[in-house]
Amino acid sequence: MKINSRSDLDFMERIQQEVTAHRGASRSDETYYAAKLAEVWHRAEQTPAYASLGTFSPRALLDLRATSKDDLKARPLDFLRVPVDAGLKYYQTTGTTGLPTPTPRTAQDMIANTVSVAEAWRPLLADGGHRALILLPSDIVPVADLMVGVCEFLGVPHVKAYPYTTGISDWDRIIGLWEVFRPTVLFVAPGVLLEFSQVIKRRGLLDRLRPSVELLMLLGEVSTPELRAMAGQWWNARAYDASYGSTESGTLAACCAQDRLHLLRGANYFEIADGDGIVPADPGREGRLVVTPLNNDARPLLRLDMGDEVSLTDGCPCGATAPVVTVHGRGSDGTEIKGSRVRTRDLEGIVYANSDVMGYLIEVDQDGTWARLLLERDPGTDREAEPAKNALVQRHTDERLGFRWDEVRFVNRLPVTTKSGGSQKSWKRSNFRVVDEVVPA
Numbered sequence: 360m361k362i363n364s365r366s367d368l369d370f371m372e373r374i375q376q377e378v379t380a381h382r383g384a385s386r387s388d389e390t391y392y393a394a395k396l397a398e399v400w401h402r403a404e405q406t407p408a409y410a411s412l413g414t415f416s417p418r419a420l421l422d423l424r425a426t427s428k429d430d431l432k433a434r435p436l437d438f439l440r441v442p443v444d445a446g447l448k449y450y451q452t453t454g455t456t457g458l459p460t461p462t463p464r465t466a467q468d469m470i471a472n473t474v475s476v477a478e479a480w481r482p483l484l485a486d487g488g489h490r491a492l493i494l495l496p497s498d499i500v501p502v503a504d505l506m507v508g509v510c511e512f513l514g515v516p517h518v519k520a521y522p523y524t525t526g527i528s529d530w531d532r533i534i535g536l537w538e539v540f541r542p543t544v545l546f547v548a549p550g551v552l553l554e555f556s557q558v559i560k561r562r563g564l565l566d567r568l569r570p571s572v573e574l575l576m577l578l579g580e581v582s583t584p585e586l587r588a589m590a591g592q593w594w595n596a597r598a599y600d601a602s603y604g605s606t607e608s609g610t611l612a613a614c615c616a617q618d619r620l621h622l623l624r625g626a627n628y629f630e631i632a633d634g635d636g637i638v639p640a641d642p643g644r645e646g647r648l649v650v651t652p653l654n655n656d657a658r659p660l661l662r663l664d665m666g667d668e669v670s671l672t673d674g675c676p677c678g679a680t681a682p683v684v685t686v687h688g689r690g691s692d693g694t695e696i697k698g699s700r701v702r703t704r705d706l707e708g709i710v711y712a713n714s715d716v717m718g719y720l721i722e723v724d725q726d727g728t729w730a731r732l733l734l735e736r737d738p739g740t741d742r743e744a745e746p747a748k749n750a751l752v753q754r755h756t757d758e759r760l761g762f763r764w765d766e767v768r769f770v771n772r773l774p775v776t777t778k779s780g781g782s783q784k785s786w787k788r789s790n791f792r793v794v795d796e797v798v799p800a
């Protein structure tokens with residue numbers, strides 16, 4: 360995290376004070392939000408997308424229609440206050456549409472997001488004598504830099520390795536590094552964790568590498584509770600769904616020690632879009648999350664409709680009063696398999712439920728009438744048990760998703776694209792294969 364001036368330092372301290380003071384509900388919030396929203400409104404006025412805003416008032420915000428993600432993705436440059444070559448950092452998202460969104464970030468963007476996330480994770484990471492290995496698939500998206508910034512801010516020794524940079528940090532190199540550095544925390548994309556776990560299980564190294572590991576912080580893509588339970592069991596570590604957000608919005612929620620995602624209220628103004636319009640983000644509400652990030656500088660956004668269906672609750676056993684958000688995904692999410700709409704999280708809930716599958720690939724025919732599920736076997740498991748596992752997967756698919764696979768089969772290895780995680784956010788690209796000719800089982 361770059362700080363090379365007194366004004367950056369003052370800004371960092373101001374954000375730190377804001378995010379800690381406004382993390383839970385408090386009486387001073389209304390004044391706080393009014394002031395912060397006026398600032399972001401003023402920055403937004405400087406972009407083509409929000410050029411005709413008019414004067415800010417809390418009422419004017421309530422009258423403003425939401426900004427859709429589709430609109431943002433269709434004309435990303437119109438939302439920039441800072442030209443692409445004038446931010447301190449330049450990133451690109453890998454959107455599900457395949458079109459990258461240009462994402463410059465100023466020093467203030469970086470400082471604010473880093474401090475907001477770091478303060479949320481302070482109870483988990485600071486003072487624990489931790490050492491972090493940042494094992495993420497790409498550096499063109501901002502998440503690895505963000506984790507570096509969080510570690511720097513909290514004083515956690517860290518190293519980053521991008522395991523898909525062929526010939527540089529391949530698995531051998533990472534294993535060598537591991538034995539010297541002995542990481543206690545892994546910041547890792549779920550797909551990368553599956554691939555790495557598979558590699559070291561195959562080599563019989565899991566018992567040797569796992570003793571130092573205490574926390575698995577999964578991020579960069581969706582991870583299901585079943586996948587986290589499975590990975591946590593392999594590694595004998597606590598596995599967390601570390602954060603929720605997007606490259607466009609910045610980080611919106613961060614996990615607590617109870618593996619629940621708390622809204623980052625000090626850095627964002629949250630609302631919920633439901634049948635009644637856009638309403639305050641109070642616990643008990645369900646609908647689409649609408650966010651106005653309070654510190655976005657290069658790309659200020661007002662009432663961004665995240666498109667994700669969420670529900671908000673309170674009373675987390677960790678004691679934090681910020682609402683807990685459960686993200687259900689997009690209403691339009693999912694891919695049709697044999698006439699049923701299937702979402703990643705629902706299928707992975709079935710596939711990973713028994714903690715013995717290293718990955719999966721769905722094969723479908725051109726017409727969508729035939730579908731086979733290939734499961735990558737855990738190298739250490741008993742093959743005799745596989746027919747019973749297949750039958751269980753069939754039964755759960757039938758009960759929960761409303762169809763049966765034409766075949767469920769265990770294989771030794773799946774294409775590495777099924778693990779490439781954050782660099783291939785599109786489920787259709789990473790975990791589906793259309794086959795021309797169906798080979799009968």
Ligand SMILES: [Zn+2]
Nearest residue numbers: 615619675677
């Ligand atoms: Zn909590």
